[in-house]
Amino acid sequence: MITLNKHYANLEESYLFYHIAQKIDAYVQAHPNAHLYRMGIGDVSLPLCDAVIEALHKAVDDQANKDTFQGYLPECGAPFLRETIATHYAQRGVTVSPDEVFVSSGASDELGDILDLFDRQSAALVIEPAYPAYVDASVMAGRRVVHLASGKENGFLPMPDENIDADLLYICSPNNPTGAVFSRNQLQSWIDFANERGSIILFDAAYEAFIEDDALPHSIFELPGAETCAIEICSLSKTAGFTGTRLGYTVIPKALTRNNMSLNDMWVRNRTTKTNGVSYIIQRGAAAVFTPQEQQQIRKNIQLYKSNARLLTDALDQLGFWYCGGKNAPYIWMECPAHMDSWSFFDYVLQEIQVVGTPGAGFGPSGEGYFRLSAFNSPEETREAARRLVELLSHLS
Structure with a gap:
């Protein structure tokens, strides 16, 4: 049986x-x-928005013409989109190479799939209140979950301490459901903690576009040390209205290694084994998101x-x-x-x-x-x- x-x-x-x-x-x-x-x-x-709709229509027309038709695209993302996203980071002062950017069908999919990179013995820390999928995806994988409570006394932004015993650290900022946002100093504390312990931060940045305070980080890679301890998972759902269109992207630095293994290389192998990538039409629409218009x-x-x-x-x-x-x-x-x-x-x-x-x-x-x-x-x-x-x-x- x-x-x-x-x-x-x-x-x-x-x-x-x-x-x-x-x-x-x-x-x-x-x-x-x-x-x-x-x-x-x-x-x-x-x-x-209009620019996305126009790009989607044009991409559909491309598929109707032999000279512009696109079949399978690279599983990790079309070069035109990976380069566009890397340029978007550069405009914010963050250096990301196109081959550190992985195009996905959305942050929710990636938050679960990314656990493939880690042994089931790796415990996951979840700061609560939390997006329920963090816990459920970890439980489905047979992973031990460490629950870190937060509350009114710390503005729902708890800090790391020596009692935390976890290998994977879920951090969502701006947070769903609380709307709380880690300051640079607060987020730096988590980066330093992760690097000291050898833990890895799974940074959910789905709501970064809503940050209006210039003192707050949009990306964890704005802070020193993040490239050796963090994976950033982003979404166009709330940023550009892609909830029904589905596209996100994940940044895995080449500097992120554990046990003499590159997580970037591992994720390339994972994606080329388990997916055929995101459709050409949707990726063209996504590229239009980053135009000035x-x-x-x-x-x-x-x-x-x-x-x-x-x-x-x-x-x-x-x-x-x-x-x-x-x-x-x-x-x-x-x-x-x-x-x-x-x-x-x-x-x-x-x-x-x-x-x-x-x-x-x-x-x-x-x-x-x-x-x-x-x-x-x-x-x-x-x-x-x-x-x-x-x-x-x-x-x-």
Whole structure:
């Protein structure tokens, strides 16, 4: 009889978004005419920008012409896109060579696949509250998970200490779900820790485009020592609206080695063995993201989402509630009022004012008592949701 991967039996029930959907369905059935203000979504609401659409259309036309038709592309990414991304880093003062850039179908895929590089005995540190896939992907691989709690006392930005026993360090900054961002000094502490211990940082930079404070790092490779201890995983999903188009990229420096093995070389072998790469059409669309025209449009779209975030943070400021995030991230992480737990607060705002957010408890035990609000909606919907929150919660402030 075949033996299955027994580690799947160790997964916690992934109930967060399913449970949210169930509660929403029940509410809608009971109130069929109600309009919901969805502030929990992690998906973008604005369409792809013109330069990307034009590039996608042209790439489709290329596939209809024998002279321009493209079949298989290099598994690690088309040279034109790898070079474009390396140039994008250079414009920020970070030296990355094109062959250190690996094109992927998105950060979520890469965060799981990258674990192939490490022995199952390598323990993974997860800073909680956390994107659930960090834990689940590690558990599926049979890996020991070390949970590092964070909280209001440290702004959900914990620092390393000598008691941490882990080989892989998941760091997400700006963070999902909390919106907190590590400063240069804070991130440098993690880099120094990793280099001293021989650990490797898996740096999730999916939300870097939302950073507006020049003092905060967009890339871990802005800091010294990162090239010998870090892998950076990036996404165009929130940056350029590629949630349904799917493209990301991973940077693995050639200087990153362990046990006399190059992780860059290992990942080349992994990709050339396990994938046939990302489609030509999508990679052409992605290359257009980095043109001056597109970068200007992206900044305009991000500013709209950030204006939404300000509507929500202004409401919380008016109420006097504690929160973090919002300024350099599309998420606002608020403390639930009146000592409510996360799910009770979810039910309260859904039933009373038809606002939907995400209960913090779904991101790990450290998220209990907190609530995530998202800026990925229209200004009109966000403004009304903020107004309703103030009206409902004023008596609790």
